[in-house]
Amino acid sequence: MSASVPALFRRFAVALAVFLTVTVAAFAAHAQSKVQDVRVGVHQGFTRFVLELDAAAPYRLLTLRDPYRVVIDLPEVAWETGDESAGSLTKGVIGKFRFGLFQHGVSRFVIDLREPALIKSHFRLDPEPGAGHRLVLDLQPGTDQQFATAMGSVESDDWASRQSGVAATARAQQQAMIRAPVRPSEQAETRLKTIVIDAGHGGVDPGAIGASGIYEKKITLAFAMDLRDRLQALGQYRVLMTRDRDIYIPLRKRYEVAHQNEADLFISIHADAHHTPDLRGFSVYTLSETASDKEAAALAAKENKSDILAGYDLSEYDDQTSFILLDLAQRKTSESSWQFAQSLVKNVGSNVKLLRRPHRFAGFAVLKSPTVPSVLVELGYLSNRREEKDLRTPAYRASLADSIIRAIDVYFEHQERLSRS
């Protein structure tokens, strides 16, 4: 008895699904392991950093320069520190810190150093009365030269075995996200337009912090999901997300999702914070080598810091996708991005308050797809109490999402007319 090829394939698919389910379940079980406390102590000649957990966990340490950072990677863990995932310790060589999901299966803790410092030692301690499992890092001040020489990664001996399984799961999940559902019809005239919605920030990168303490990454995700659901309900668009949970995604991976799915539109969702608490209003940004104004340039610089905040090793980027501006495809894309931005200003502006000069441009890294028209929207200012409250209100978000959908409809109708004329 020989099984037919499709039957074999089905068996393989079932086996793979079972494998993935079991693997994912294994990590989900591990995700219950919790970080319970973070402590810093200043000692003679070194700063001690302690991460306390309810179970021993493998770890990897990474040091990065520009600015000086120490990164601690752990298997996916829960944080018993509540909702907050960023703060400041400012003791010894340690300044600010952030933590959160770095990728599927990997939680990350990023420490900003106030000066170059070397990892003098790192070890785990077993629980004892009054203290749980601890991961200890001793950091010793050094020179820039010493920091550069010592730069790299070290890991506990049990990290590799744990991570090989995690990597397989992460790859499978990444693939599942990137290779999204097949188009309902491949025929050109009935092909649904594909829209990629990018919820800004996430995981180890909290984004801006609001007047009452809410993180931008939460608002952007809530809004992106609302927008996705409302768009999908229309049945006229194929809608994909770059993230649908609290996880960090490198900037380049975000527009690669749009690229690989041959998207027709990419919308990156953000909400800004400003030192002037009165400032409020919706604004939209498109890509340009020269910025429209100083504020737009500063905003782009801030948004482009996401990878640095997350401790993403920028050398992991390969050069093959570093796009060059100014070629023909890019010019057409940039015209379309401009059109969509104008449609947003018109349609959103009839509904909510706009920022002064609401369409601006600058060198946003996330908008660099050469073929997919892309915009970045700042829904409003979280530093403004009223707008922060609005953005936390589902009814307000729904109404704002609907005006963005009107802008999308108008934009595609316009593109359609252009292609026919």
Ligand SMILES: [Zn+2]
């Ligand atoms: Zn942002």
